[in-house]
Amino acid sequence: MKPAAISPGSSKGEQSKFKRLFVEIWKYRMTYTLLIPGLIWLILFSYLPMGGLSLAFKHYRASDGIWGSEWTGLENFMYVFRDPAFIDAVWRTLYVNIIKLFITFPFPILLALLLNELRMRRYKKVLQTAFTFPHFLSWIIVSGIIINVLAYDGFVNSLLALLGLPTINFLGSEQNFYPMIILTDIWKSTGWGAIVFLAAISGIDQEQYEAAQIDGATRMQQMFRVTLPNIMPTVTIMFILSVGGLMSSGFDQIFNLANAATQNVSQVLDVYIYRITFQSSTDFGFSTAVSLFRSLVNMILLLLADRAAKWMGGDGLFR
Amino acid sequence: MSTLARKTKKAKVGTSRMGLMDYIIFVILTLGALSILVPFWNVIMISFATQKEYAANPLLMWPKDPTLASYKALFADGSIGTGYWNTLKLMAAGLPLSLFLTVSMAYGLSRPKFPGKKPIFFLILFTMIFNGGIVPLYLVMRDLHLTGSLWAVILTGSFSVFNMILMMNYFQGLPESLMESARLDGAGEWRILASIVLPLAAPIMATIALFYGVAFWNSWYDAMIFLRKADQLPLQNVLRAIIVESQTNASNATSVGQGVAQSFSTGMKMAAVFVTMVPIMAFFPLLQKHFAKGVLTGAIKT
Numbered sequence: 315m316k317p318a319a320i321s322p323g324s325s326k327g328e329q330s331k332f333k334r335l336f337v338e339i340w341k342y343r344m345t346y347t348l349l350i351p352g353l354i355w356l357i358l359f360s361y362l363p364m365g366g367l368s369l370a371f372k373h374y375r376a377s378d379g380i381w382g383s384e385w386t387g388l389e390n391f392m393y394v395f396r397d398p399a400f401i402d403a404v405w406r407t408l409y410v411n412i413i414k415l416f417i418t419f420p421f422p423i424l425l426a427l428l429l430n431e432l433r434m435r436r437y438k439k440v441l442q443t444a445f446t447f448p449h450f451l452s453w454i455i456v457s458g459i460i461i462n463v464l465a466y467d468g469f470v471n472s473l474l475a476l477l478g479l480p481t482i483n484f485l486g487s488e489q490n491f492y493p494m495i496i497l498t499d500i501w502k503s504t505g506w507g508a509i510v511f512l513a514a515i516s517g518i519d520q521e522q523y524e525a526a527q528i529d530g531a532t533r534m535q536q537m538f539r540v541t542l543p544n545i546m547p548t549v550t551i552m553f554i555l556s557v558g559g560l561m562s563s564g565f566d567q568i569f570n571l572a573n574a575a576t577q578n579v580s581q582v583l584d585v586y587i588y589r590i591t592f593q594s595s596t597d598f599g600f601s602t603a604v605s606l607f608r609s610l611v612n613m614i615l616l617l618l619a620d621r622a623a624k625w626m627g628g629d630g631l632f633r
Numbered sequence: 634m635s636t637l638a639r640k641t642k643k644a645k646v647g648t649s650r651m652g653l654m655d656y657i658i659f660v661i662l663t664l665g666a667l668s669i670l671v672p673f674w675n676v677i678m679i680s681f682a683t684q685k686e687y688a689a690n691p692l693l694m695w696p697k698d699p700t701l702a703s704y705k706a707l708f709a710d711g712s713i714g715t716g717y718w719n720t721l722k723l724m725a726a727g728l729p730l731s732l733f734l735t736v737s738m739a740y741g742l743s744r745p746k747f748p749g750k751k752p753i754f755f756l757i758l759f760t761m762i763f764n765g766g767i768v769p770l771y772l773v774m775r776d777l778h779l780t781g782s783l784w785a786v787i788l789t790g791s792f793s794v795f796n797m798i799l800m801m802n803y804f805q806g807l808p809e810s811l812m813e814s815a816r817l818d819g820a821g822e823w824r825i826l827a828s829i830v831l832p833l834a835a836p837i838m839a840t841i842a843l844f845y846g847v848a849f850w851n852s853w854y855d856a857m858i859f860l861r862k863a864d865q866l867p868l869q870n871v872l873r874a875i876i877v878e879s880q881t882n883a884s885n886a887t888s889v890g891q892g893v894a895q896s897f898s899t900g901m902k903m904a905a906v907f908v909t910m911v912p913i914m915a916f917f918p919l920l921q922k923h924f925a926k927g928v929l930t931g932a933i934k935t
Contacts (some may be wrong), residue, residue, distance in 0.1 A: 335748060338748050339747075339749075340745035342744075344821050344822040344823070345741050345744050345747045345822055346741070346747070347822070348737045348738065348741030348744075349737070349738055349741040349742070349753065350738055350824070351734050351737050351738065352735070352737060352738030352741075352757075352792065353738070353753075353911075355734055355788075355791070355792045356756075356757065356792070358761060358773070358777075358788075359770065359773070359788065359789060359792075360743060360760040360764060360765070361760075362765075362773045363765030363766070363769035363770040363772075363773050364764065364765045364769070365765075365766065365769075366765055366768075366769025366770075366772055366773055367765050367766075367769055369769060369772070378770050379772075379776065379909070380773075380776065385845060415679075425665070427816070428662055429662065429828065429839055430657050431658050432655075432658055432659065432662060433651070433655055433656070434659075440666075440744075441662055441663075441666050442931060443917075443921065444666040444669050444670055445665070445666060445669060446916065446921060447669070447673075448669060450847060450851075450913050450917065450920055450924070451851070451910060451913060452850075452852075452879065454639050454851075454853055454869050454871050454873045454876070454909075455869075455872065455909055455910055456677075457672065457876060457877055458872060458877075458902065458903075458906040459672050459676050460672070460780040461831075461876060461877070462675070462676055462679070462899070462902070462903060462906075463675060463676075467691055468691055468701060469671070469672065469675050469692060471689055471691075472690075472691040472692050473692060478690070484910055485900075487836065493707040501669065505669075509925050516796070533652075533654060534654070547726070548774065553703065566854070570877050572874065573877075578897050578931070587766070587767065587768070588767075591767070591768050591771070592858065593767035598768060598772060601768045602766075602768045604768075605766035605767070605768045605769065606761065606766075609745050609763055609765065609766050610768060611921070612762075612763075613762050613763045616762045617762065
């Protein structure tokens with residue numbers, strides 16, 4: 315395809331340009347057939363629902379369907395932004411994910427540093443296996459384990475009682491809900507998160523350590539002056555990427571660890587969307603307006619995270 | 634060069650004796666690992682203990698008279714068996730479908746050039762950062778008359794742009810001259826994919842198959858949204874009903890009175906957790922290897 319040879323604007327030139335394009339497309343027809351199955355999937359289950367977001371500006375009536383319902387402009391949004399439960403859910407989501415970000419985030423780095431310092435190589439492998447295992451289980455399985463271990467008469471509380479300490483109502487108290495969420499998140503995801511940092515550590519040039527040893531640096535000093543600065547770029551990128559998930563992460567965990575006693579504090583945005591759509595009244599226009607808000611905020615956060623990661627010299631989300 | 638340097642460091646480290654710091658690190662890491670292993674151990678042991686023994690001692694680490702009573706009761710109830718069967722159906726249909734969609738599109742996009750490659754790729758990437766969310770997806774599924782059918786769950790889970798890009802990157806690394814010579818012999822792209830590319834792609838196929846396999850095994854949200862009847866639910870949803878939903882009832886019940894008889898004892902619940910977890914445990918060595926590779930080549934470079 316060389317459009318330069320054709321004088322722009324002349325109808326004959328235009329015609330042969332289209333013809334050439336067509337010939338070119340025909341030449342690659344086999345390649346397009348490779349893309350068709352995947353594209354059909356994306357049209358049906360990604361782009362059609364995206365079009366369905368137009369429902370946010372409509373008054374949904376089951377008889378008219380998504381495409382036939384009557385347009386109402388921003389009416390749904392007026393109701394959404396006046397719903398105190400929605401506002402609460404948004405703030406709660408940000409609150410939970412921000413404290414989670416700051417408390418949970420350092421743990422994988424710490425684990426990677428400690429594992430790196432461990433001198434027993436076999437034991438290191440064993441430990442890593444133990445630490446990464448919970449990552450592969452669904453939050454339903456993990457909740458089953460946690461509900462058992464943290465129950466009022468479970469393992470942890472029995473141990474506390476045995477040691478003469480006061481027992482803690484981990485699961486059924488609004489006050490303890492967020493600490494419990496953070497604790498269990500650390501339990502499940504620290505080992506997996508450490509893998510990225512361990513990889514970054516193994517990429518550090520060994521000569522830096524040798525130079526530090528010649529200068530008489532202790533192992534502590536080597537850890538803080540050589541290892542940590544070298545993995546800082548990875549740390550920054552991982553942090554920025556988790557900022558991208560501020561509005562969306564944690565649903566599986568919160569939904570499965572919540573119960574009747576923690577119904578209010580567990581209502582983050584995704585839980586709110588589930589409840590208004592599938593449990594209480596089904597005003598799909600209203601639900602879709604909330605969905606659209608969520609998708610837009612997510613996209614903006616992701617794009618900002620991507621920009622920031624690139625600005626910090628990383629690869630960003632997409633090359 | 635650098636591996637040599639690492640080896641000399643390792644040798645040096647091996648000969649020097651353990652200092653105070655090594656002991657501190659050892660203790661911290663061992664305690665951390667125990668905090669993960671003990672809950673699993675506790676769960677498994679409870680599933681093999683009698684209800685009486687567990688009630689007397691929640692710190693159970695080794696049942697005195699191990700019994701399979703919980704497992705017998707669990708399978709007699711039948712819902713776990715149905716869940717297993719539904720999850721197997723989900724994977725039997727979902728895995729081949731997802732591999733077909735992923736491989737064909739990844740190979741198509743790995744072709745060096747064709748008209749419209751850039752815009753098509755952009756439209757595919759765009760679905761990673763923006764989506765309709767669950768509400769319109771539910772309505773679309775309903776319009777397609779798929780709600781209430783396992784196909785809704787199979788189809789929703791059968792394509793992941795992330796996995797497709799991982800595979801595309803692998804295909805792009807294969808020598809183009811192989812495909813070119815087959816093309817000169819008159820082979821079409823599908824033929825080239827089947828007879829030349831796929832035999833070279835065993836490692837990435839294994840990785841992606843495991844990615845989809847674990848995702849299907851662990852999926853529950855789509856099933857909760859799209860399925861209505863209890864006997865259609867996959868294993869995870871059955872487990873959720875046994876553990877999470879019964880817990881909600883139990884905490885309601887305690888406010889009314891303790892007397893509500895629960896159909897599932899703690900032993901049965903823990904047996905259900907164990908039964909759901911066993912396949913992941915069995916495949917774990919494989920999973921660990923392939924997932925680490927995936928996260929390191931994918932999440933950072935993609």
